[in-house]
Structure formats: structure tokens, C-alpha cells
């Protein structure tokens with residue numbers, strides 16, 4: 001049959017490497033969904049709602065590099081804006097696609113369902129511009145190739161989400177076939193002169209320094225520069241510290257790894273090494289209020305900063321220098337320097353004694369962490385949701401090959417359930433494990449039913465401490481209490497007649513150990529283990545961190561009267 005706008009979009013999504021697209025149907029996108037479904041390389045994945053749909057696409061982009069979320073106009077898209085915001089904040093190319101009203105309606109001033117009730121339908125496109133790096137609304141079939149290519153290319157280059165709006169009567173309209181995909185995907189390589197000038201500047205910055213430290217941030221992974229980072233670090237021979245959101249982007253068993261730098265809640269010797277350094281090379285680092293513990297942990301020496309497409313020094317800036325190309329170029333220029341590793345051996349704290357609870361002991365946060373630590377293998381992908389799960393997860397030691405996913409910039413409670421679902425569809429070869437609090441779980445619990453439907457064997461450790469403990473530590477109030485659910489029983493409800501989820505309850509150390517064993521052998525669907533702990537049983541790191549974040553929130557307004 002004829003080649004249409006929907007076929008054009010389907011072909012482009014497949015050509016950039018998408019194999020699953022996440023959808024919630026609505027009458028503005030049904031023709032488009034038919035076209036996407038017709039593409040042999042695309043598998044349609046239904047989600048329970050558009051918030052979860054967009055968060056599943058966010059998680060898929062972590063595994064696949066790029067993802068697509070397809071929703072209906074306004075009632076769908078506005079919920080999907082939340083996961084799109086996460087993709088923006090987390091530097092992930094999520095392609096948000098929304099159906100929209102028939103092109104004849106605006107000029108007829110029609111009032112349409114799902115809209116705000118007035119005939120100006122441009123509000124969604126205007127809103128989308130604010131949370132994406134490129135937003136396009138296709139006005140005619142003839143414009144589709146140019147606009148679809150522009151949006152997808154922008155997203156891939158910027159590692160940010162884009163927005164594509166397709167009217168319901170254009171998805172099936174005739175369209176030309178796409179040209180070579182290299183026009184959409186090929187990266188913008190470094191400017192040679194800028195790269196060499198930046199390398200020269202790096203040599204000057206490092207000249208005479210005795211105590212360099214590399215600080216890795218989350219954008220190092222998003223820029224796809226992990227291999228080149230390792231090359232550069234090994235050429236430098238110096239200490240490597242990771243920001244919490246970068247955990248998993250440098251091997252923790254590496255002799256140069258000195259821990260997670262997170263101010264007073266750092267791990268290992270990271271805090272001491274960062275304060276001892278006389279030169280710091282930040283690679284993809286993000287200094288926000290959470291990663292700097294309420295601005296109490298900001299490095300106070302002149303920095304060399306390597307970002308996704310530019311490099312800065314005290315007194316110099318170089319545009320169009322790609323992180324991966326710059327790091328691999330530097331690796332050929334620098335000489336080995338092991339002073340920092342000698343210092344690290346001096347500063348390295350003794351490993352803490354880890355108590356193994358008796359089987360009948362009531363479950364504690366520490367015992368959960370100890371047992372989760374034992375679960376981790378080279379095949380593990382560990383998701384940690386907003387809450388004390390962040391702190392428990394950050395303190396775990398990742399074995400070689402293990403992956404770690406956290407959403408520290410956007411910090412949407414419940415993100416981990418749909419995101420782990422999306423991720424696991426792309427990585428059936430990995431063991432996806434989720435650490436999530438009871439409060440977070442309540443936000444997106446429906447997506448466990450999609451894990452049942454698609455038979456995705458994710459292990460969910462739900463830490464039930466009866467409420468919003470991370471919020472309690474920042475600032476307590478009645479609003480931090482929640483209605484308790486029977487989480488293990490809820491998951492049974494998702495099975496109905498054809499599901500295979502397991503819902504287990506662990507009140508003691510022994511019950512948790514048994515539940516983990518069952519989870520590890522359960523492959524036909526998810527296993528949710530409800531771990532009950534005392535509501536005051538939280539990490540000391542959370543209490544310290546919460547105190548400083550609360551203090552930062554409480555800074556008085558500058559005196560505006562003068």
C-alpha cells in the first residue's frame with residue numbers, strides 16, 4: 001500500500017535503533033499506532049497510564065540510548081510531560097510523540113474533546129518547547145520528513161528529549177520515503193583546532209600539579225564516553241571519585257576508584273581525596289543542591305571541566321570539543337602519576353564490620369543492604385528510587401559489570417518501577433533489581449502489571465518503613481504519613497487468571513533470604529518482596545544529608561526592601 005507519514009516516523013524510529021515503543025492509545029493517535037505497529041522492527045508496549053509510559057521510555061533510553069513514547073493529545077501528553085521532564089533532566093533522548101486534532105478543525109473554530117475547551121490547540125506544542133530540545137508540530141504531510149528528521153536529530157545530538165506532534169488525519173497521509181539515516185544520526189565531531197588548543201590548555205592546567213583527582217559526573221555516561229574515561233584515567237594514574245548520579249560509570253573494583261564523592265555522606269575515601277587534591281578534572285559533573293549536600297560540598301579549587309561538547313579551564317573555554325574524543329586524545333598526551341594513589345592508601349578507611357543477622361531477627365535496613373550486596377553480580381542492573389533507597393544503594397559496592405540507575409536530578413518518586421520495566425525489556429540478558437520505598441511504589445504501582453503481562457522477571461525490594469522517611473528527615477509533618485497497603489497481596493491482584501508475579505512478605509532476615517532465593521529462580525514474571533522495617537530505621541547518611549538540604553531550602557530571602 002501507500003507509504004505514509006506514520007510509516008516515515010516508524011522507519012526513522014527503527015533506523016535510530018528503537019525496537020520497543022511505549023504507548024497509551026487515544027483517538028488522536030490510533031492511525032499512527034497502526035502505522036508504528038505495522039513496522040517489522042517495532043514492538044508496541046502498552047502502559048497503564050501516560051506518566052508510567054513516559055517513565056518506561058525514560059528507562060528504555062537508559063538501556064537503548066534512545067526511546068519513543070506515543071500518547072494522545074492533551075489528556076495523554078500532559079501526563080507524559082513528567083517523564084519527558086525526567087529525560088531532559090537526566091540527559092536522555094526520549095522522543096515524545098503525540099496525536100493531535102484534525103488539521104481542518106482550527107479554521108472551523110471547533111471545540112474538541114480532550115482539549116481545554118477553546119479552539120486554540122497550540123498550547124501543548126508551546127508547553128512541549130519548554131521541556132524538550134526541539135518541538136515540531138507537523139502542519140502538512142509534505143512537511144513531515146523535514147520536521148521529523150529535525151526533531152530526532154536534535155534529540156540524539158543533545159541527549160535531550162524532543163517532541164513530535166502529528167494530527168490525526170496526517171498519520172495516514174501519503175509521504176515520501178526517508179533518506180539515509182546518517183543524515184539524522186551522524187555526530188558533530190570536535191573542531192580539530194579547538195580540540196588541540198584544549199589539550200594544550202589541559203597540559204598547562206596540570207603542569208606542576210602533584211595531587212590531581214578526576215571527578216566523574218552522570219553526563220560522562222550519557223555522552224557515551226565511559227571507555228575513553230577509563231583510558232584517560234589509566235593514563236593519568238590518579239584517583240577517580242564519582243558523583244552519586246554517576247555510580248556505575250566507572251568500575252568500583254578499579255585500583256584508582258576512591259569512592260562516591262557526596263560531601264559528608266561520601267563513601268570510602270572520596271571526600272578526603274577531593275579535599276586533598278590540588279587539581280580536579282570534572283568529567284560530566286553536575287553540581288546541584290542534592291549532589292553538593294545543600295551546597296556544603298562544592299570543590300573549592302580551580303576546575304578543569306570536560307562536558308559533553310565543550311571544555312573549560314580557569315580562564316579558558318573551548319566549544320565543539322566532544323567529551324569522548326577529548327578524553328581519548330588526552331590519554332595519549334598525559335604521563336602516569338601515582339602520587340594520589342599512595343595518598344589514597346593512607347586515607348582509605350578500614351572496611352566497616354558487617355553484622356549478619358540471625359534468621360529470626362526482625363528485618364533491619366542494614367540487613368537488607370547486606371543481603372542485597374550479596375545479590376549483585378556482573379549481570380545486575382540495580383535501580384534505586386528516591387528515598388532512603390538512594391543512600392542504601394549508593395553505599396553498595398558494585399561488582400565488575402554491574403550497572404546502576406538513579407534519577408537524582410529529576411527525583412520523581414516511583415520512577416524506578418516503569419523505568420526498570422522499560423529498561424528490562426531492552427536488556428532481558430540482565431538481572432534488573434529495584435530498591436524502592438513504600439511511598440514511591442504507591443505512585444506508579446500499576447506498571448508491575450505490565451511486568452506481569454510481558455513476563456519481565458524484575459526483582460522489586462519494596463522497603464516498607466510506613467511513610468515518606470526521606471521527607472521526614474528533611475522536614476517532618478503529618479503529610480509524611482501514608483495509608484499502608486498489603487503490597488504482597490496487591491501484586492497477586494495483578495495476576496488475575498493468567499499472571500505469574502510473586503508477592504512475598506519479609507519481616508525477618510530469614511524470610512528475606514528465602515524470598516531472594518525464590519526471586520532468583522522465578523523467571524516467568526516479577527517478584528515483589530515487601531521488606532518491613534521500623535519507620536525510624538534509616539541511614540545516618542539520609543539524616544545528615546536531609547539536615548543540610550533542609551538548611552539550604554530555609555535560606556532567608558535576600559533583603560528586598562533596600
Ligand SMILES: Cc1ncc(Cn2nnc(CCOP(=O)(O)OP(=O)(O)O)c2C)c(N)n1
Nearest residue numbers: 387388412413437438439440467468469470
Ligand atoms: C513526584 C514526586 N512527588 C513528591 C516528591 C517528594 N518526595 N520525595 N520523597 C518522597 C517520599 C519517598 O518515600 P519512600 O518512597 O517511602 O522512601 P523512604 O524515604 O525510603 O521512606 C516524597 C513524597 C517527589 N520526590 N516526587
Ligand SMILES: [Mg+2]
Nearest residue numbers: 437438439467
Ligand atoms: Mg517509606
